[in-house]
Amino acid sequence: MPPQSPTLAERGMSAGLKAINSIASSELVDKAGLRKPLEQLLFSGSKQSLKAAGGAARVFKATSQLGKPERQSRAKAGDLFDLTPTDEQQMLVESVKDFSLDKIRKAAHDADHDAATPPALLATANELGLAMIGVPEALGGVVESRSAVTAALMAEALAEGDMGIALAAMAPAGVSTALSLWGTADQQSTYLPEFVGDKPPVAAVVVAEPHGVFNPFELKTTARKTASGYTLNGVKSLVPRAAECELLVIAAQTENGPALFVVEGGTPGLSIEAEPAMGLRAAATGRLTMKTVKVPESALLSADAKVYRELIALGRIGWAALAVGTSQAVLDYVKVYVNDRVAFGEPISNRQSVAFKVADIAIELDGIRLVTYRAAALADAGKDFIKQAALARSLTTKYGMQIGSDGVQLLGGHGYTKEHPVERWYRDLRAAGLMEGALVL
Amino acid sequence: MPINLEIPRKYSQLVEQAHMAATHVFRANSRKYDLAEHTYPKELDMLAAMLDGMEQGGGLDGAGATGGVATGAAKKNGSKPEADPNAVRNGANLASVLGVTEMCWGDVGLLLTMPRQGLGQAAIAAVATPEQLARFGGRWAAMAITEPEAGSDSASIRATAAYDADTNEYILNGEKIFVTSGDRCELIVVWASLDRQAGRGAIKSFVVERDNPGLHLDRLEHKLGIRASDTANFRLEDCRVPAENLLGSAEIQTAKEGFSGVMKTFDNTRPLVAGMAIGVGRAALEATHELLKEAGVKVDYNIPPHAQVGAAAEFLALEADWEAARLLTLKAAWMADNKKPNTVEASISKAKAGRACTDICLRCVALAGTVGYSENDLLEKWARDVKILDIFEGTQQIQQLVIARQLLGKSSSELR
Numbered sequence: 110m111p112p113q114s115p116t117l118a119e120r121g122m123s124a125g126l127k128a129i130n131s132i133a134s135s136e137l138v139d140k141a142g143l144r145k146p147l148e149q150l151l152f153s154g155s156k157q158s159l160k161a162a163g164g165a166a167r168v169f170k171a172t173s174q175l176g177k178p179e180r181q182s183r184a185k186a187g188d189l190f191d192l193t194p195t196d197e198q199q200m201l202v203e204s205v206k207d208f209s210l211d212k213i214r215k216a217a218h219d220a221d222h223d224a225a226t227p228p229a230l231l232a233t234a235n236e237l238g239l240a241m242i243g244v245p246e247a248l249g250g251v252v253e254s255r256s257a258v259t260a261a262l263m264a265e266a267l268a269e270g271d272m273g274i275a276l277a278a279m280a281p282a283g284v285s286t287a288l289s290l291w292g293t294a295d296q297q298s299t300y301l302p303e304f305v306g307d308k309p310p311v312a313a314v315v316v317a318e319p320h321g322v323f324n325p326f327e328l329k330t331t332a333r334k335t336a337s338g339y340t341l342n343g344v345k346s347l348v349p350r351a352a353e354c355e356l357l358v359i360a361a362q363t364e365n366g367p368a369l370f371v372v373e374g375g376t377p378g379l380s381i382e383a384e385p386a387m388g389l390r391a392a393a394t395g396r397l398t399m400k401t402v403k404v405p406e407s408a409l410l411s412a413d414a415k416v417y418r419e420l421i422a423l424g425r426i427g428w429a430a431l432a433v434g435t436s437q438a439v440l441d442y443v444k445v446y447v448n449d450r451v452a453f454g455e456p457i458s459n460r461q462s463v464a465f466k467v468a469d470i471a472i473e474l475d476g477i478r479l480v481t482y483r484a485a486a487l488a489d490a491g492k493d494f495i496k497q498a499a500l501a502r503s504l505t506t507k508y509g510m511q512i513g514s515d516g517v518q519l520l521g522g523h524g525y526t527k528e529h530p531v532e533r534w535y536r537d538l539r540a541a542g543l544m545e546g547a548l549v550l
Numbered sequence: 551m552p553i554n555l556e557i558p559r560k561y562s563q564l565v566e567q568a569h570m571a572a573t574h575v576f577r578a579n580s581r582k583y584d585l586a587e588h589t590y591p592k593e594l595d596m597l598a599a600m601l602d603g604m605e606q607g608g609g610l611d612g613a614g615a616t617g618g619v620a621t622g623a624a625k626k627n628g629s630k631p632e633a634d635p636n637a638v639r640n641g642a643n644l645a646s647v648l649g650v651t652e653m654c655w656g657d658v659g660l661l662l663t664m665p666r667q668g669l670g671q672a673a674i675a676a677v678a679t680p681e682q683l684a685r686f687g688g689r690w691a692a693m694a695i696t697e698p699e700a701g702s703d704s705a706s707i708r709a710t711a712a713y714d715a716d717t718n719e720y721i722l723n724g725e726k727i728f729v730t731s732g733d734r735c736e737l738i739v740v741w742a743s744l745d746r747q748a749g750r751g752a753i754k755s756f757v758v759e760r761d762n763p764g765l766h767l768d769r770l771e772h773k774l775g776i777r778a779s780d781t782a783n784f785r786l787e788d789c790r791v792p793a794e795n796l797l798g799s800a801e802i803q804t805a806k807e808g809f810s811g812v813m814k815t816f817d818n819t820r821p822l823v824a825g826m827a828i829g830v831g832r833a834a835l836e837a838t839h840e841l842l843k844e845a846g847v848k849v850d851y852n853i854p855p856h857a858q859v860g861a862a863a864e865f866l867a868l869e870a871d872w873e874a875a876r877l878l879t880l881k882a883a884w885m886a887d888n889k890k891p892n893t894v895e896a897s898i899s900k901a902k903a904g905r906a907c908t909d910i911c912l913r914c915v916a917l918a919g920t921v922g923y924s925e926n927d928l929l930e931k932w933a934r935d936v937k938i939l940d941i942f943e944g945t946q947q948i949q950q951l952v953i954a955r956q957l958l959g960k961s962s963s964e965l966r
Contacts, residue, residue, distance in 0.1 A: 468957065
């Protein structure tokens with residue numbers, strides 16, 4: 110697929126940036142004492158232009174109406190303990206991994222710097238069908254049955270290339286998966302056909318909020334029942350590709366606890382500003398503010414407490430899978446580095462203090478991997494996977510961070526610079542232990 | 551079939567039976583033999599006889615209590631015709647890990663001193679000829695490798711074996727320490743060198759009858775934990791054994807292949823020791839969970855740990871570590887059952903389980919406060935018992951060496 114031409118919004122932004130640059134380099138600005146007020150103006154100006162960019166006008170409408178919501182059959186569980194992926198999974202992982210280690214890894218440095226993933230790369234990701242891995246065959250999907258294990262394997266393979274790009278590529282799948290699992294017939298027939306088309310919508314499941322000690326079961330974003338539907342108010346944090354988002358599944362607190370709402374990008378009252386973070390920068394994260402966002406009754410995806418618990422858990426499994434992929438990248442990178450790097454007349458890998466750190470990375474990495482797989486496999490088998498997801502999250506928080514830190518440490522000062530990817534992995538791996546939603550398997 | 555990390559149903563009976571024995575025989579006598587160190591736990595005789603019977607009857611799918619059983623199971627399993635040689639197998643290694651874990655939930659010290667279940671049987675089964683198997687199989691065999699000056703570096707052992715052509719015997723001399731069940735067993739598998747200049751390839755194992763007059767018991771150790779299990783120190787003084795008691799080939803291998811064959815048994819035994827740690831760790835977690843409940847602390851798996859009370863958050867983190875250790879151990883055993891080379895994974899399982907479960911037990915003691923520390927309950931005992939599992943069958947650091955050498959492609963002279 111040829112690289113896509115920039116959208117109108119992108120052209121607008123780039124023209125804006127040129128203008129900013131010429132103003133910013135002008136000495137006249139300083140002489141006239143105009144720098145501060147101008148910066149202030151440009152700040153709100155860029156916020157405005159992002160708002161305009163958000164919610165590009167895609168019209169979602171049902172092509173054919175489903176009588177009842179389509180639910181997928183579960184993968185048949187074997188009784189034997191077995192870590193062998195199915196042939197289909199092996200095939201998918203191989204194709205994704207080629208793409209990931211070749212294209213994604215190469216683009217990662219610039220995407221991190223630019224806080225954007227090249228559209229051509231995302232187009233390739235769409236060609237691989239990443240946006241529709243959770244969509245049932247009845248609505249044009251390709252997979253026999255939805256599988257959290259398959260999705261985890263894909264997330265892992267992508268994150269081995271880059272976690273931020275993996276998030277940008279897979280976030281829409283979270284929405285299509287949520288719609289497939291829990292959506293009403295109306296929601297499924299309205300939105301799912303778009304996800305299996307040539308250009309699936311940019312979409313994300315939105316849970317995280319900018320509060321300390323955040324707990325997704327006590328949201329500050331509220332959904333108030335009105336005569337005609339619901340009114341949403343609140344602020345959401347680190348939404349992947351926020352500025353482009355066309356479809357959102359938003360978690361909000363109702364009188365009876367958290368519930369999920371399907372909200373289209375252009376809905377009045379939604380506003381978006383860029384929210385770059387420590388890492389995941391390629392995913393162009395943004396902050397979403399909702400001020401009296403009115404949605405119809407039909408926008409309610411689910412108010413079931415069990416559904417919400419499962420969504421949160423599937424998100425945590427997704428982040429654990431991303432951490433596994435990036436940790437594998439760390440391991441493979443430091444293995445080569447410590448063998449090549451010579452100090453005191455021999456490779457530093459001849460020292461136990463160095464070699465044992467590499468061993469510890471391998472030990473903890475495989476631990477996170479197995480606990481993550483078990484959580485996903487339990488979900489696929491229709492069993493309770495909440496606890497297992499919490500355990501995967503716990504390991505991701507502790508050891509994912511540790512592996513990121515050790516990766517930098519093993520390269521010493523070199524690891525601290527952008528000459529090597531380990532500093533980026535350090536930043537990304539911190540996210541995997543704290544993010545909620547955004548990527549739902 | 552899709553990826554599945556659940557325990558197969560076919561092992562539920564095995565696990566249940568092991569749990570019964572662990573509850574009624576091991577737990578029931580746990581404190582008694584912790585206090586009465588060096589006293590023979592006579593209660594085990596009946597259980598051992600029962601296990602022997604089950605094994606012979608095939609009732610346990612060969613998946614009994616220890617490494618010794620693993621070998622019996624391996625034979626049985628091997629004789630079963632498999633329809634598809636490429637089909638995934640869950641066999642003796644997995645079953646043994648499950649059995650061991652369950653028994654060590656009861657008491658790790660008592661498991662280690664189960665009659666006729668010593669690690670020596672694993673060594674015998676690994677290299678014995680059919681004739682040797684007939685003579686030694688099923689008997690209680692201990693392992694004598696470690697020496698005062700040779701611990702982790704078992705290649706540097708000093709015990710010697712000299713061939714006497716006149717009597718067709720080997721004459722063993724040297725000193726052996728840390729022999730588990732060394733006083734109680736019937737046989738001791740002794741590692742000794744045919745030629746100390748020839749290096750590892752000259753190290754052989756010899757079966758010595760416990761009542762051999764050349765075998766002198768120096769003393770029994772007083773230990774931090776696993777006190778139910780005796781640890782003996784021996785002197786071998788012109789200890790004569792028939793030439794037929796040398797296990798495997800008498801040839802001195804030039805390279806290290808002979809020795810690496812010996813080391814290969816670790817690929818099967820290390821996941822078992824990991825399984826032991828997982829059993830003790832689970833005991834500590836269960837007891838602590840009860841205490842937390844009594845104290846009104848609820849562990850919630852939905853709410854992030856940082857939004858819960860400290861004790862709940864810590865408990866969840868310990869459970870996560872335990873689960874990682876458990877799955878790594880099952881993976882190593884699964885690989886062994888499916889003939890996949892698993893040296894790295896076996897060491898990974900032992901390294902993770904050894905350190906995680908020691909950490910778990912010690913932290914559980916702290917969470918439980920004086921209840922955890924007092925002899926009125928078993929938490930303090932588990933915290934003492936579990937430490938050995940990060941030491942024997944290769945210390946934490948030896949596992950890290952094995953893993954790192956493989957990952958980095960290092961020889962033992964490069965990464966020492």
